[in-house]
Amino acid sequence: MELEVRHLRALCAIADTGSLHKAARTLGMSQPSLTTQLRRIENALGAELFSRERTGCRPTPLGRAVLSRARPLVEQMNALVADTRAAASRSSGSPQLRIGATASRVLGGWLRRLRTRLPETGTSLHVDVSARALLRLLSAGQLDVAFVHEVEGFALRVPPGLDQRVLVEREPQFIAMSRDHPAAGRSVVELTDLAADRWMIDPTVDGEWDGVQRVFDAAGLDPPVLRGDYHTATSLIVMGEAVAPCQPTSGPREDMAIRPLRGDPLAVRLLLVSRPGFTEAEGVYADLEAAYRDAAMRAPGYRQWLLRNESPLLAGSGAVA
Structure with missing residues (x-):
């Protein structure tokens, strides 16, 4: 068996998430398939790369050594793909907006506003349960912006160089x-x-x-x-x-x-994170804020909560007690 980039991506995903189940979700495959793939990789190398524990998977000393060489290769391949896609987009003359997001009721309204404001821009959406996975894609240049949530008390590690704005400090x-x-x-x-x-x-x-x-x-x-x-x-x-x-x-x-x-x-805290130099950041944030406000006003229970707590989100919504 010869190792391919997809195998290296799998190893990095397992190490980053600490779990075969989470890594499989991140990679868009089933856990049994990922387990089988990991077993084949380890058989090909002749040693275990991860120790399976009750709390998850942890790299063995050999695994850490393999990962130290695998990560740069994966990052370089991600950058190559991102640069190639960006060049293809520029040559076609059609601007592209690549959005990542954790699941949210706000996405439909946000995309509608973006399409209305930027009718000539092609918009793609990548939804993932893992905010960390989205931030890695953003850092690798595979996304332009990511709308993510951060569970209170468990801060996200936002890669250096990315710009972030807080949509809601405490939802x-x-x-x-x-x-x-x-x-x-x-x-x-x-x-x-x-x-x-x-x-x-x-x-x-x-x-x-x-x-x-x-x-x-x-x-x-x-x-x-x-x-x-x-x-x-x-x-x-x-x-x-x-x-x-x-x-x-x-x-x-x-x-x-x-x-x-x-x-x-x-x-949770809601964040909009964008790549450096993303010129549409202000407009994209404004569209997201408006879409979020609309969704909040359509949810009776949340609307009442916002009124009781005199939330700044109500500014300009026309809501009255």
């Missing part, structure tokens, strides 16, 4: 539950009301589990936890089998209740 995370949940009839839910519920957490979202665990520890709670993606969580929530954190911009649903937690113990 509260609400809780999604079934319509017939005992706490669904309240406008604000106590954390203790959910102590006996199964919580659905996506561990591949950077900082997500750590942030929720910190809140549990502070409240002296230890509820049962299910680990999986939030698309799967929706069906479990509707059936009353789980509750889960959710974005406050989540729209109302007939089969689900979305409520704020008392004291807002769960929160």
Whole structure:
């Protein structure tokens, strides 16, 4: 077996995420496929590159040596691809806007505004659950801008040289539950009301589990936890089998209740990060801000939360108490 760039990318992804599952999500492949690929790489080299532990994967001494040589090669290949695509875009005469984002209810409105304001610009969107993965793509020149969230208490490591602006300093995370949940009839839910519920957490979202665990520890709670993606969580929530954190911009649903937690113990910071010299940064940020405000106003629970907290986001929205 000869090592290829895709194999080196896989090794770097495993080392960066510390998990085969997270790395597979980042690479857009299944975990069994990545596990098989790693086994073949290790067999070809004749030694283990990662030690499998309960807390994840850690590079062995040999693995660290391989990674020290693999990373520059991967970065050079990424730069080559980015430069080639940029040159092709320039030669075609059509400007391109490459956007990365973690999942958000705001994306549709943001893209619509960008398309309206920049009708001659081709826009691509790369969505990833990992903010760190998006920032790496941005640093490598494969994206122009990335809209990411940072879980409170677990700061993102923004690569040097990138520009960043804060869209929302502290966005509260609400809780999604079934319509017939005992706490669904309240406008604000106590954390203790959910102590006996199964919580659905996506561990591949950077900082997500750590942030929720910190809140549990502070409240002296230890509820049962299910680990999986939030698309799967929706069906479990509707059936009353789980509750889960959710974005406050989540729209109302007939089969689900979305409520704020008392004291807002769960929160994220929303950032727009752009590559150096990105001339459209101001306009792109303004479009994102407007799209976010629109989404917030369409979510009744969040709109009321913003009014109660006299949020600056309400400026110019026309919202009244």
